[in-house]
Amino acid sequence: GAGVSQSPRYKVAKRGQDVALRCDPISGHVSLFWYQQALGQGPEFLTYFQNEAQLDKSGLPSDRFFAERPEGSVSTLKIQRTQQEDSAVYLCASSLQGMRREAFFGQGTRLTVV
Amino acid sequence: GQQLNQSPQSMFIQEGEDVSMNCTSSSIFNTWLWYKQEPGEGPVLLIALYKAGELTSNGRLTAQFGITRKDSFLNISASIPSDVGIYFCALIISNFGNEKLTFGTGTRLTIIP
Numbered sequence: 001g002a003g004v005s006q007s008p009r010y011k012v013a014k015r016g017q018d019v020a021l022r023c024d025p026i027s028g029h030v031s032l033f034w035y036q037q038a039l040g041q042g043p044e045f046l047t048y049f050q051n052e053a054q055l056d057k058s059g060l061p062s063d064r065f066f067a068e069r070p071e072g073s074v075s076t077l078k079i080q081r082t083q084q085e086d087s088a089v090y091l092c093a094s095s096l097q098g099m100r101r102e103a104f105f106g107q108g109t110r111l112t113v114v
Numbered sequence: 115g116q117q118l119n120q121s122p123q124s125m126f127i128q129e130g131e132d133v134s135m136n137c138t139s140s141s142i143f144n145t146w147l148w149y150k151q152e153p154g155e156g157p158v159l160l161i162a163l164y165k166a167g168e169l170t171s172n173g174r175l176t177a178q179f180g181i182t183r184k185d186s187f188l189n190i191s192a193s194i195p196s197d198v199g200i201y202f203c204a205l206i207i208s209n210f211g212n213e214k215l216t217f218g219t220g221t222r223l224t225i226i227p
Contacts, residue, residue, distance in 0.1 A: 042202050042217030056212040099206045099213035105156025
C-alpha cells in the first residue's frame with residue numbers, strides 16, 4: 001500500500017527478551033519519527049531521523065532503546081532486555097520534511113511484555 | 115516537558131448531538147493540530163491551525179486557535195457513529211531545530227445508540 005507500514009502488528013515478549021520493530025515509511029519521505037503510546041495516553045516522542053541521520057533521540061527512555069535507519073528508508077526500533085513498563089503501542093510516522101509537512105502514522109506495533 | 119491539558123477525558127453522547135473539546139498549554143505556540151485515532155490505527159490529522167484566532171472547518175469539524183495562542187478547541191456538529199474514537203490535540207515543539215509533536219492526553223468519544 002501507499003501508507004506507513006509497521007510490523008509486526010502485535011508482539012508478545014518475555015521479560016528480558018530483545019525485540020525489533022520495523023517501520024516502512026512512505027516512499028520518498030525524508031523524515032521518520034518513532035512514538036510510544038502507553039494505554040490511555042497520547043503518543044510520546046522517542047526519536048527522529050532525517051534520511052539516515054538520527055537527529056533527535058531525546059525521547060528514548062533508556063539505553064535499552066536503539067533505533068536505526070541505515071539507508072534512509074526502512075527503520076528498526078530495537079528494545080533490549082524488555083521490561084514490563086515497555087508494554088505499549090509503538091507508532092512510526094513519516095513526512096516529506098520534518099513537521100513542515102503532514103506526518104502520516106502507521107498502525108503501530110502493540111508490544112506486550114509478560 | 116510541555117504541559118498540554120485536554121478536556122474532557124471522555125464523552126458519551128447520542129447520535130446527532132454536537133461535541134466540544136479543548137486543549138490548553140502552559141506556553142505560547144504557533145501551531146495547533148487536531149488528530150483522531152481509531153482502535154488499532156495510528157492518529158490521523160484532522161485540522162491544522164497556524165495563526166492566533168484562526169477558525170478552520172473540515173466538514174462537520176471546526177477548530178479554533180485561541181487568540182492567547184495557549185489554547186484551542188475542536189467542535190463536531192451533528193455527530194454520527196463513525197465519529198467514535200479518541201481525539202488528540204498536539205503541538206509542534208522545536209528541539210535544537212528539530213521539530214516533533216507533543217500530544218494531549220486525548221478525549222475519548224463514545225456514541226450511545
